[in-house]
Amino acid sequence: MGGIAQRIPRRAVALVAATAALPRLLALAIERDDILEEYVEKSDTFAQTLVASGTFGFLPEVSSAYTQPLYAWFLAALYWPLDRSWVVVGLAQVALAVVTALLVLVIGRHLASVRTGVIAALVATLHPYLVWHDVHVNREIVDQVILAALVLLTLLAHDRRSTWLGIAAGAVAGLAVLSNARLLLLPLVVAPFAAWRVRPGRRAVVVALLVVVVSAAVVAPWVARNKAVIGCATITTDTRALWKANNPATYDVLANGGWIDDVPDLAGVPPWPEKAAAISVDAAKAVDECAQASFYRDEVLDFWRDEPGEKARLAAQAVWMLWSPFLSVDADDPGQQGAADLAQRTVEPAFVLALYLLAFWGAWMAPSRFVVLAVLLLSYNTLAAMVFAGTVRYRAPWDFLLALLASFALERSWVLLRQRRRPGEPSASR
Numbered sequence: 001m002g003g004i005a006q007r008i009p010r011r012a013v014a015l016v017a018a019t020a021a022l023p024r025l026l027a028l029a030i031e032r033d034d035i036l037e038e039y040v041e042k043s044d045t046f047a048q049t050l051v052a053s054g055t056f057g058f059l060p061e062v063s064s065a066y067t068q069p070l071y072a073w074f075l076a077a078l079y080w081p082l083d084r085s086w087v088v089v090g091l092a093q094v095a096l097a098v099v100t101a102l103l104v105l106v107i108g109r110h111l112a113s114v115r116t117g118v119i120a121a122l123v124a125t126l127h128p129y130l131v132w133h134d135v136h137v138n139r140e141i142v143d144q145v146i147l148a149a150l151v152l153l154t155l156l157a158h159d160r161r162s163t164w165l166g167i168a169a170g171a172v173a174g175l176a177v178l179s180n181a182r183l184l185l186l187p188l189v190v191a192p193f194a195a196w197r198v199r200p201g202r203r204a205v206v207v208a209l210l211v212v213v214v215s216a217a218v219v220a221p222w223v224a225r226n227k228a229v230i231g232c233a234t235i236t237t238d239t240r241a242l243w244k245a246n247n248p249a250t251y252d253v254l255a256n257g258g259w260i261d262d263v264p265d266l267a268g269v270p271p272w273p274e275k276a277a278a279i280s281v282d283a284a285k286a287v288d289e290c291a292q293a294s295f296y297r298d299e300v301l302d303f304w305r306d307e308p309g310e311k312a313r314l315a316a317q318a319v320w321m322l323w324s325p326f327l328s329v330d331a332d333d334p335g336q337q338g339a340a341d342l343a344q345r346t347v348e349p350a351f352v353l354a355l356y357l358l359a360f361w362g363a364w365m366a367p368s369r370f371v372v373l374a375v376l377l378l379s380y381n382t383l384a385a386m387v388f389a390g391t392v393r394y395r396a397p398w399d400f401l402l403a404l405l406a407s408f409a410l411e412r413s414w415v416l417l418r419q420r421r422r423p424g425e426p427s428a429s430r
Contacts, residue, residue, distance in 0.1 A: 007109065007114075008105065008106070008109055008114055008117070009114065012105065012114050012117070012118050013102065013105070015118065015122075016101050016102055016105050016118060016121040016122065016125070017098050017101070017102065019101070019121075019122055019125055019126065020094075020097050020098045020100075020101035020102075020121075020125040021094055021097070021098050023126070023131045024093075024094045024097055024131055024134055024135050025094060027131055027132050027134075027135050028086075028090040028091075028094065028135045031132075031135060031136065032086045032087075032090065033086075034136075035086040035089060035090055035135065035136055035137060036084065036085070036086050036089065036137065039136065039137075040137045041071075041137060041138055041139065042058070042066070042067050042274060043067055043071040043072040043075060043137070043139060044072075044075055044137050045058055046058070046064070046067060046069075046072035046075075046076075047072045047073075047074075047075035047076040047078075047079055048076075048079065048084065050072065050073075050076045051076050051079045051080045056069065056072070057273075057277075057284075058273060058274060058277035058284060059277050059281055059284050061281075062277070062281065062284045062285055063229045063230060064230070064237070064273050064289065065226040065229075065230045065234060065235075065236055065237045065289060066236065066237050066238050066272075066273045066274065066289065067236055067238060068139070068178060068179060068180060068181050068235060068236050069178055069222055070139070070142055070175060070178040070179040071139035071141075071142050071179060074092075074142055075089070075137075078092050089137060090135050093134055093135055093141045094134070094135065096134075096141050096142065096144070096145050097125065097130070097134045097141065097144070099145050100124070100125070100144045100145045100148050100400070101121045101122075101124060101125040102121070103145065103148035103149055103152055104117070104120050104121040104124045104125070104148055104400050104403065104404065105117040105118060105120070105121040106152060107120070107148070107151060107152050107155065107404060108120040108121065108404055108407055110152070110155060110156070110159075111155075111366065111367055111370055111404070112366075112367070112407075112408070112411075113411075115411060116407050116408065116411055117407075119406075119407040119410050119411055120400070120403045120404045120406070120407035121403075123355070123403040123406055123407060123410070124399065124400040124403035124404075127351065127355075127396060127399055127403075128344070128347050128348045128351050129344070129348050129392060129396050130144075130396055130399075132344070133393070133396065138393070139179060139180065140393060140394075140396065140397045142179050143176070143179055143180050143397040144397040144400070146172060146175050146176045146179055147176065147377075147397060147398065147400075148400055149172050150169060150172045150173055150176060150186075150190065151373065151377070151401070153165055153168050153169040153172055153194075154169045154190045154193055154194050154373065155369070155370065155373065157169050157194040157195075157207075158193055158194055158195075158196055158197055158369060158373075159197070159369075161197050161198045161199070163198075163203075163206075163207050163210065165194075166191075166194040166195060166198075166207045166208075166210060166211050167210050167211070167214050169190055169194050169211055170187060170191070170210060170211035170212065170213070170214030170215040170218075171214050171215065171218055173186055173187040173190055173211065173215040173218075174187070174214065174215035174216065174217065174218025174219050175218060177215065177218075177219050177235065178218070178219060178222060178235070181235045181236050182384040182387075182388060182394075183384075184235065185380070186377075186380060187211060187212045187215035187216070188212060189376050189377065189380050190211065190376075190377075191207075191208040191209075191211035191212050192208055193372070193373055193376065194207065194208065194211050195207035195208035195211070219235065222235065223235065230289050230290060231288075231289070231290045232289075232290035232293065232294075234290075234293065237273070237289040237290060237292065237293040238293075239292075239293045239294075239296040239297045239300070240272050240292065240296045241260065241388075242296065242297070242300050242387075242388060243296040243297075243299050243300050243303075244260035244261065244263045245260045245263075245314075245318075245388050245389040246300045246303050246304065246311065246314065246388075247263065247299070247300075247303055248303070248307065248310060249263050249264055250263050250314060250389075251310065251313055251314055251317060254317060254321065254328075254329070254389070255317070257328070257329065258329070259329050259391070260389055266299075269295075270286075270287070270292070271283060271287065272287070272292060273287050273289055273292075314389075315386035315387075317390070318385040318386050318388070318389050318390035319382060319385060319386060319390060320390070321385075321389070321390035321391055321392075322381070322382060322385040322390030322391065322392075322394060322395050323382075323390075323395065324392070325348070325349040325350075325352035325353045325356070326345075326349050327344060327345065327348070327392060328391065328392075329391045329392075329393075352399075355399065355402050355403065355406055356402070358405070358406035358409040358410060359402040359403075359405040359406045359409070360405075361406075361408075361409040361412075362404075362405040362406050362407065362408035362409035362410075362412075363405050365408040365409065365412060366404070366405050366408045370404070370405075371405070374401040374402075374404070374405060377398065377401060378398060378401060378402075381394070381395065381398050
């Protein structure tokens with residue numbers, strides 16, 4: 001991997017890094033008053049509690065597994081030595097966005113050329129939604145960099161028939177699961193691809209198994225912690241969110257621009273961990289997270305079994321909401337006013353529509369192995385949305401794959417344009 005990076009000119013690296021950083025620094029300056037005050041996800045609370053008390057939970061001495069841990073750990077690693085401020089969080093997340101853009105540059109260089117990598121990185125990092133979203137407290141910023149690293153390592157393992165690169169890809173896949181529980185089965189998707197060209201066939205099977213085993217080994221300590229501390233072996237106990245996305249009231253709420261948080265709660269159920277923590281310490285200690293996780297999981301399974309037609313309707317709705325270039329959830333752009341709101345509702349759809357068209361064209365020119373990998377990963381994300389729910393927030397971290405495909409179309413367009421601007425040159429048919 002280092003050899004690839006060394007063949008990338010410094011000016012290309014500087015261009016990509018600056019293009020990623022400068023718009024986000026501007027967004028950070030504009031949004032600084034709201035970054036730690038409005039629409040902050042619960043990982044921030046977990047991080048503050050962890051730093052203050054050593055407890056991973058909503059409250060000190062009340063352990064919880066009500067979220068995936070990686071983003072909370074990332075925030076805690078900032079808060080512990082540097083304190084909690086919009087400057088610290090914002091600059092750290094801008095840095096992650098720069099790393100993601102540089103990884104896309106390296107992937108493009110590996111697939112074709114430095115120019116392809118630069119084009120792909122610029123398209124990916126100038127995504128209007130991400131420029132705004134990346135500086136806010138949302139775990140997708142961590143998802144992006146992990147997914148880009150996973151794609152790079154998986155491609156390298158495939159192309160170099162490398163066991164060690166396959167193991168590295170497995171480790172990163174494990175981190176992806178710790179970042180986002182919807183990626184639980186992702187190691188099973190990348191493992192066959194990483195091992196596909198390994199010979200003999202028995203060694204390929206071993207490499208594929210190693211990818212899965214290593215990813216499981218990365219996740220295992222967290223699952224063991226939850227078994228010992230919470231009482232059940234799980235990545236997260238928040239199956240209530242899955243139920244919110246899978247019940248008879250969900251479709252209408254989403255169709256009217258709401259989000260699953262707006263789905264009415266079941267009557268007579270005990271408070272879930274987040275609500276209980278807001279009531280009192282005693283209420284939080286009384287919550288049985290494992291029992292609640294089992295209860296809501298059973299509710300979901302009953303819904304799927306009893307109302308398959310409604311579930312099919314929800315799955316179709318999720319696909320549309322995931323891939324629609326238009327914002328379908330009001331909560332996707334909370335608090336935006338004026339120019340920011342106008343950009344989200346005009347520039348963003350235009351950008352995404354162009355990205356889709358260019359990616360489709362580029363898929364006919366990109367290396368077939370990358371097209372296969374991109375289709376596998378995008379299909380997995382789509383299936384995950386069908387099980388859970390779809391929104392632009394869940395698609396945008398994967399859009400760098402489309403940017404890489406689009407880069408081949410854009411590079412081809414540039415070549416054709418330059419050829420047309422050279423009058424007097426004999427055509428190839430003469």
